[in-house]
Amino acid sequence: MIQPGRTPLHIQLADIIRSQIESGVYNAGDQLPTEMELMKQHELSSSTVRQAVLALVSEGLLYRRAGKGTFVAKRHIGRDLLTFSGFSEEAAARGFRPGARHMTAHWRPADAVAAALNVPTHESIFTIERVRTIDDEVVAVETVSFVAAIGRLMEKLDLADTSFTEILEQQLGVPLARAKQEIRAGIARAKLAKALDVSSGTAVLQIDRTAFDTADRIIYFSSSSYRADRYIYSCWIERNSASIAQPRRLIGRSR
Amino acid sequence: MIQPGRTPLHIQLADIIRSQIESGVYNAGDQLPTEMELMKQHELSSSTVRQAVLALVSEGLLYRRAGKGTFVAKRHIGRDLLTFSGFSEEAAARGFRPGARHMTAHWRPADAVAAALNVPTHESIFTIERVRTIDDEVVAVETVSFVAAIGRLMEKLDLADTSFTEILEQQLGVPLARAKQEIRAGIARAKLAKALDVSSGTAVLQIDRTAFDTADRIIYFSSSSYRADRYIYSCWIERNSASIAQPRRLIGRSR
DNA sequence: CAGTGGTCTAGACCACTGT
DNA sequence: CAGTGGTCTAGACCACTGT
Known part of the structure; x- marks a missing residue:
């Protein structure tokens, strides 16, 4: 239940949707309720719903298609990535x-x-x-x-x-x-x-x-x-989101 | 000059600010105009200005401090990184x-x-x-x-x-x-x-x-x-930000 | 205290998808 | 055509920063 308080409403909504995906209420490929439905269900304005959903899109948990709807992504990239570590x-x-x-x-x-x-x-x-x-x-x-x-x-x-x-x-x-x-x-x-x-x-x-x-x-x-026989370097790279630290390649200068 | 057309206004504004930073109108550490000022200058609503500025924040070009303002980031990680590309x-x-x-x-x-x-x-x-x-x-x-x-x-x-x-x-x-x-x-x-x-x-x-x-x-x-003499793979990795797609290493399974 | 960004509302109009 | 997400407006109230 979403309630006013110290936690912003859009974060509460995003948490709810995230846990629904994790608990299997929505599975990979499923369509999420539309913005309009989420607005009614949680008594929120469109902007707040949008803010929550877009946050989950940028996490890679959801994807949207104009004219079609919002869907649960099949892969959950954020989950199996390790950060810079020794x-x-x-x-x-x-x-x-x-x-x-x-x-x-x-x-x-x-x-x-x-x-x-x-x-x-x-x-x-x-x-x-x-x-x-x-x-x-x-x-x-x-x-x-x-x-x-x-x-x-x-x-x-x-x-x-x-x-x-x-x-x-x-x-x-x-x-x-x-x-x-x-x-x-x-x-x-x-x-x-x-x-x-x-x-x-x-x-x-x-x-x-x-x-x-x-x-x-x-x-x-x-x-x-x-x-080389015991070590492979593996990474994910994203397209068109300059915000994300991404691998790049350099062309070597040697002749 | 921002004009209605096929390019969304928030993208036009982001492009303007990006080019102002690149051309040196704003330098590292400089404070950007406030949301209110950008609204007046470009005759846009607060949401549109916000959308443009937040996009640049997520690119790593700007950072914001509640109560202080919006500033040009010192490092521009987003700038010298290429996305997943061919x-x-x-x-x-x-x-x-x-x-x-x-x-x-x-x-x-x-x-x-x-x-x-x-x-x-x-x-x-x-x-x-x-x-x-x-x-x-x-x-x-x-x-x-x-x-x-x-x-x-x-x-x-x-x-x-x-x-x-x-x-x-x-x-x-x-x-x-x-x-x-x-x-x-x-x-x-x-x-x-x-x-x-x-x-x-x-x-x-x-x-x-x-x-x-x-x-x-x-x-x-x-x-x-x-x-190997003509190609080096180069990337940045970040510590402690699980939301970001980051390189990981795999230990090879061969003996 | 005035000024900042952060959150949120309640709409409007549009392009796109699929029937 | 109805339904979807994408864009945009015009506000309101809040917590936080620094004087």
């Missing part, structure tokens, strides 16, 4: 057991990652290298470089097997907001092949990530190489 | 010249892509293969399979050099909504290596895409192999 977080969320081996941590000049971290070349950065495992099988080699301010906090902590994302957010209070990723295909040469336990010349998926906090400061740059 | 559309948007070579189109049994298209194995599908170029240099090999209903429409058209995305939407009226992508690293063997003009054993980035319309019907499945 290796450990993500593996755990999927029911796998993440792990790390052969970790080394040290200070070194920024050099090659200076541009990615937006610091001078000679500035010291704190770099951690680890071999990442899923259920004790080697999946990736990961190198994470932190800007000096974060590095000074990280080096005092016990970092084995832990999720950097959780440490940053929960122990250090760094509010991670977004990251830019670049995904490439590459070949594992001698050293990398050995670390990944594959033959030299095997394909690897390379993912570079630059992470930003809510104030758009760079927090870390990570570069990971995944075994 | 090879041609995207290359053109970046100032490159897309092309296609060696196109073949034929009907064949669904077989291996039956699962991806969600049709029976024996059902006929329409498959198009092309070598894709950017500024006349080979970048990728692309195989697109359409479900029979779409295939029967496609086979009558002139498909050389064209963007399937544009054909689907503009000529066939298919409202593409979203796609699921899987990105892998692979190795170019003899046939693929020859098509891409690289040595056998070179790394390639493989992107499989299943495209859905707004009613969540599968429209096509495409499988592309990109030269």
